[in-house]
Amino acid sequence: MNVGLEFVSGLARSSRVDEDARKQRPRVVLEGLSVGDAFGEMCAYGHAEVRKRVALGVPAGPWWWTDDAAMAVGIEECLHRCGAIEEDLLAWIFARNYKRDPDRGYGKMAARILQQIGEGEPWERVSKEAFNGGSMGNGAAMRVAPLGAWFAEDLDLVVKHAMKSARVTHWHPEGIAGAIAVAVATACAWRTRDLALDAALEIIATELLQRTPESETRSGIAAAVTIDPRLSPEVVGRRLGNGSLVTAPDTVPFVIWLALRSLGDFQEALISTVEAGGDCDTNAAMVGAIVTARLGVSGIPADWLEAREALPPADG
Numbered sequence: 454m455n456v457g458l459e460f461v462s463g464l465a466r467s468s469r470v471d472e473d474a475r476k477q478r479p480r481v482v483l484e485g486l487s488v489g490d491a492f493g494e495m496c497a498y499g500h501a502e503v504r505k506r507v508a509l510g511v512p513a514g515p516w517w518w519t520d521d522a523a524m525a526v527g528i529e530e531c532l533h534r535c536g537a538i539e540e541d542l543l544a545w546i547f548a549r550n551y552k553r554d555p556d557r558g559y560g561k562m563a564a565r566i567l568q569q570i571g572e573g574e575p576w577e578r579v580s581k582e583a584f585n586g587g588s589m590g591n592g593a594a595m596r597v598a599p600l601g602a603w604f605a606e607d608l609d610l611v612v613k614h615a616m617k618s619a620r621v622t623h624w625h626p627e628g629i630a631g632a633i634a635v636a637v638a639t640a641c642a643w644r645t646r647d648l649a650l651d652a653a654l655e656i657i658a659t660e661l662l663q664r665t666p667e668s669e670t671r672s673g674i675a676a677a678v679t680i681d682p683r684l685s686p687e688v689v690g691r692r693l694g695n696g697s698l699v700t701a702p703d704t705v706p707f708v709i710w711l712a713l714r715s716l717g718d719f720q721e722a723l724i725s726t727v728e729a730g731g732d733c734d735t736n737a738a739m740v741g742a743i744v745t746a747r748l749g750v751s752g753i754p755a756d757w758l759e760a761r762e763a764l765p766p767a768d769g
């Protein structure tokens with residue numbers, strides 16, 4: 454073989470390896486997302502005592518994951534099937550998964566939307582009509598992280614596909630802004646994993662402010678990135694909102710603050726997230742996903758992974 458051909462065939466081999474590696478990325482992030490989801494759900498009752506509870510030993514499993522992980526698995530399936538977010542396919546996957554396994558703690562409106570899509574209503578009309586103008590809930594943000602990892606090299610694609618993934622069920626600009634922010638945070642945590650923590654944090658904060666559309670959610674993030682990480686989550690949750698209202702602006706800024714203050718420590722990130730109360734499973738799902746984008750699955754304590762209920766396969 455001549456040198457030129459050898460070079461080209463080497464390139465082809467390395468790009469094949471890259472594509473194979475890319476296919477693993479959504480699952481890496483999902484491991485963190487689902488452990489966070491299940492841990493938050495299990496500890497929501499008595500959340501203020503979660504640190505003491507963990508200090509006594511890892512709570513016995515299985516820790517059941519909820520709608521957050523169920524919908525993120527749907528995003529992963531869509532990426533595996535077509536390498537992108539196609540709204541018609543994603544709507545179909547979400548509705549099918551809801552029909553198969555409806556008791557995962559879906560919100561009332563989410564359940565109604567997924568039921569209607571499953572009955573053949575066009576997703577665009579159903580999504581626009583929710584709350585007369587679209588949902589601004591945190592449901593689009595809670596499930597979006599796998600696509601941030603998938604498109605991590607290209608933040609324009611992250612924003613584009615986060616928006617598409619959101620509007621299938623969350624037409625409201627706040628719901629979409631929340632999804633874009635969490636996707637960008639995940640993508641940036643992934644692409645800066647080899648940088649020192651301080652450098653990574655600066656890049657993530659800068660990109661978040663540049664890429665999140667003008668919204669109440671973005672204003673909250675702008676405040677979040679200036680708040681001292683040494684403050685207690687309870688205090689900061691009172692200022693930014695802790696997800697009690699289950700809207701994107703009440704949830705995502707706090708999640709960003711929590712993820713950035715503990716980006717190098719999965720266990721601390723999740724304990725402090727749940728300690729603050731609010732929408733514990735959803736907050737912890739998003740924080741778990743962003744932190745795992747930096748640390749990889751090896752950053753998750755092995756006994757926590759083992760305690761979490763098994764995830765469904767990646768291909769539906």
Ligand SMILES: [Mg+2]
Nearest residue numbers: 519520521734
């Ligand atoms: Mg949930």
